[in-house]
Amino acid sequence: MRMQPVVWLPRAIMQDMQTDADLWYDRETGGTFMGYWAESNVAVVTAMIPAGPQASHERSSFLPDQSWQQAEIAKHYERSGRLDTYLGDWHTHPDAVSNRLSWTDRACLKTIIRTPAARNQKPLMVLMCGKPHEWFLHPWLCQFRTKLFLFEVLDEREPTILAYSSRASETGEEIAKL
Numbered sequence: 001m002r003m004q005p006v007v008w009l010p011r012a013i014m015q016d017m018q019t020d021a022d023l024w025y026d027r028e029t030g031g032t033f034m035g036y037w038a039e040s041n042v043a044v045v046t047a048m049i050p051a052g053p054q055a056s057h058e059r060s061s062f063l064p065d066q067s068w069q070q071a072e073i074a075k076h077y078e079r080s081g082r083l084d085t086y087l088g089d090w091h092t093h094p095d096a097v098s099n100r101l102s103w104t105d106r107a108c109l110k111t112i113i114r115t116p117a118a119r120n121q122k123p124l125m126v127l128m129c130g131k132p133h134e135w136f137l138h139p140w141l142c143q144f145r146t147k148l149f150l151f152e153v154l155d156e157r158e159p160t161i162l163a164y165s166s167r168a169s170e171t172g173e174e175i176a177k178l
């Protein structure tokens with residue numbers, strides 16, 4: 001029996017995501033997660049890098065400012081003593097009826113897995129669906145699985161998100177529904 005994967009997410013980061021999602025509604029926004037794998041099925045998010053100044057926010061698409069994000073990822077990697085690496089991304093689907101990844105989301109995940117520089121064979125993609133003050137998190141962990149010894153298919157698993165309080169967020173604030 002395989003254990004259900006778990007993603008630990010700081011409450012402060014959840015709140016930053018919600019603030020950003022509210023701000024950009026009804027356009028998409030998002031960001032990048034950094035952290036580490038505590039066990040093969042347990043990811044711990046320690047930092048979130050926002051979309052960046054040149055990001056494109058559209059009604060049904062989102063493109064982060066990649067060069068700005070890459071520089072921030074490198075900075076955080078050094079600051080963490082090279083422990084925190086790129087775990088994955090999140091973005092909003094305003095007013096979405098489905099919690100599933102879109103065709104472009106899947107294409108993006110395949111590119112991440114195939115890009116050696118990303119060093120990420122199992123990227124996390126968290127969708128935030130809803131509207132201001134009513135966002136729901138839908139996390140996906142994806143990796144390639146070979147089918148019939150020939151075809152690579154994207155295996156999508158739904159991890160459980162667990163919130164934790166990091167030092168920066170221990171203010172006892174109330175967390176709105178996510």
Ligand SMILES: [Zn+2]
Nearest residue numbers: 091093102105
């Ligand atoms: Zn999407």
